[in-house]
Structure formats: structure tokens, C-alpha cells
Amino acid sequence: MPRDSTETRRRLLAAADALFYGDGIRSVGVDAVAQKAGVTKRTLYYHFASKDDLVAAYLDGRDVPTLGRYQELIADSAEPVVQRVRRIFEHLKASAKSPRWRGCSFVRAAAEFAGSPGHPARVAASRHKKRFESWLAELLIAEGTADAASLARQVMILFDGAVTQILIHRDPSYADAAGAAAARLLSMRSAQHEAATSVSPP
Amino acid sequence: MPRDSTETRRRLLAAADALFYGDGIRSVGVDAVAQKAGVTKRTLYYHFASKDDLVAAYLDGRDVPTLGRYQELIADSAEPVVQRVRRIFEHLKASAKSPRWRGCSFVRAAAEFAGSPGHPARVAASRHKKRFESWLAELLIAEGTADAASLARQVMILFDGAVTQILIHRDPSYADAAGAAAARLLSMRSAQHEAATSVSPP
């Protein structure tokens, strides 16, 4: 008998999220996803055309919440931009301390499908990281930071570098080093910016 | 008839390296490795106890050459440390332009086995990155840089962050942003160091 279709789909996605993020995409079969969702494989293939289709939905489902968590973190803050950016790295450090933390789902997907340039997972990963970098740039622009685009890119690199090192060494303290580097790059620029603007006032 | 055993092993490792680095570890079967090496699966299992054993040998075989390439790159140079570090990122950018470049084998292995903390691939990845970071620290110490350990870690984070972003976006220019950030962090410190030391002379 037909149950609620959207509810079934939601449970399939929740199962896929837990299993793909926990153990990796290629190491998890569609059997396991269907079983965890409490349906048969045939039902999974009713809701998703292929495993790749399910993988794409899994990553798409992580895009907005992942970035959103960082956006909420510093939205309600009147702190200067240097402190806001430091909070991003503090949040990363705290997240990484969870025993269920397994790094960045998008980076890991791109790594797993490094040999398949056009794979939906690669497309989703690139799109998410571009959105993250653009958000950082807007953050710096709003603060009147000079060279915001370049600095946002450097902070993005520090962020993913820290995530990678934490995953490899299982040591969240790499977030401290990355946060300190980001703060130093930003305060250098801020200092230059202040120096440049403090010349003009009457 | 028994051929040269070490030669057979070498060819198995060469085949494993090409296939694992090209397509990923989990997506390549031992059948494909044996076939590319020109032997049967049974011979592969004579030389390696398991696929995990072969994977560990694959990564161990990349440890020394990978770091060695960067060491040779700046060993014969009398440039200041800032320029030497920039050359690391320039080399990364040049490497990433090759169509066969697929990011860092150690990062990708750690990503594939993120759900298996004790896996041999994870151990090999952590060991390699520690060696890389230690080498960077020695480089800075030799130059008399203050806070060499912290800066080496930050350069390491920038390096792996750049590798990751390049892989995700297929855009080697991320190496420029990372190199510029590293140079700025180092020149800040160098400036402080010079300022601190230029006070003492008579």
C-alpha cells in the first residue's frame, strides 16, 4: 500500500546521509541505504534513478545547512570581521571534536571521484565551495576590507586545509593554527586599510 | 617458471600506483591491478597478503619521492626562505596543470577511509604529512625564523588547502593565493625578526 511518498524519500536521504558521510560513498551499497531506511532496494530505485542520483541528492542536501551553520554563527554578532572569522575556525574545532565528525563531505566526495571530472558529486562540491568563498568575500566587503576577494580565497584555503589536516591527524588543534593565520592576514590588511583611510580625514 | 620476484613485485606496485592514484583505491579491484602488471591475481596474493597490504605499499612508495621532489626543488638555492616557500607553491601549480594530476594521494586515501581510523592508509597519510610539516619547520629554523613550528604548520595548512581547492575546482591558480598568503605570513615574521635583531648590534 502507498505510504507517504515524500516521507519515504526523506528517510532514504537521511539513511544515505548517515551512511555516506560515515563510511564513504563508494564503500556503502544501495542495499545498506535501503535497509537503514526500512524499505527495499526496489523502492529506493523508485525514488532515485541511480546511485549517482542519490549521491547528488545527498550532497545537495548538505549544501545549505553546512554553510548556514556558519552564517548563523556570526550573523548576530557586532564583532569586527577578524573576530568573526576566528569564530568560524573555533566552530570548526568544536565540530571536529565530535566522534562522528569525518571531515568535509564535499572534499571527501571530490577525493573519491577524483578520477571522474564530470561526476555529479564533483559538480556539487565545486558549487558548494564557491558559495562558501563568495559568502566570505561578502563578509569582508561589508566590512570595507580592501582586496576582499583575495583574502576570502586565502581564508577558504586555510579553512579546507585545516579540515584536511584535522581529518588526517585526528587533531582538532590544527584549527587554532589556521584561525591564527587567517586573523593575522586580516589584521595586516585592516592595519593597512586604517593607515590608508586615516590619512584623509580633516 | 619463477621469474625475477622483485621485478614482479615492482611491476605490481607500478600498476597499483597508476590505478589507485588515477581512479581511487576503492574503485580499483585487484583484478585490474594484476592485469595491468601482466600477472594473475594469484601472483598478486603471493606478493601481498591482502589488498590493504598493497594499498599500504602503494602509499609508502609515494612518501619519500613526494617529499623528495620538494626538497630537491629548493635544496640548491641560496634564496631567502620566503622565496623558497613560494617556489613550493609554484611547483604545486605547475604539477596541477598536468592532465594526470589528481591531488594528493595521501589526502585522498584519508578521505576514502575516513570511517576506518586505524586503517594502514590513514597511518601512512598521517606519517607523510608529519614528515612534510617537520621538514618545513627545519627549513624555517635553519633561517633563524622565530616561531618556526607554528609557521610551518600554517604553511602546511595552506599547502593542503590549496591542493584541495585545486582538485575541487580544477583550477591551479589557487596555488597563487596560497603562496601569497604563506609569503605574507613569513615576511611579517621576518620583519619582526629583523626588527628585533637590528636593535642589538653596537
Add this chain to the structure above:
DNA sequence: GTCTATATGCCGATAGAC
């Protein structure tokens, strides 16, 4: 040390009933 042949099980994906 290398071979042929095979054990055993999971892979993604599908047929057809209800």
C-alpha cells in the same frame, strides 16, 4: 613463483505482481 579454476558474497539495477 606462477598458473587455472573457483569459493563466496555483494555490487548496481530490473521484472513483474499487487
Add this chain to the structure above:
DNA sequence: GTCTATCGGCATATAGAC
């Protein structure tokens, strides 16, 4: 929309001949 049953293929690993 969900089910039972199954397809053909490939996974890691092994038995036993030479």
C-alpha cells in the same frame, strides 16, 4: 508505491597443479 525475486557482473580471497 512498495513488494519478492532475480539478473549479470565484479569484489576479495583461496585451492591445488606444476
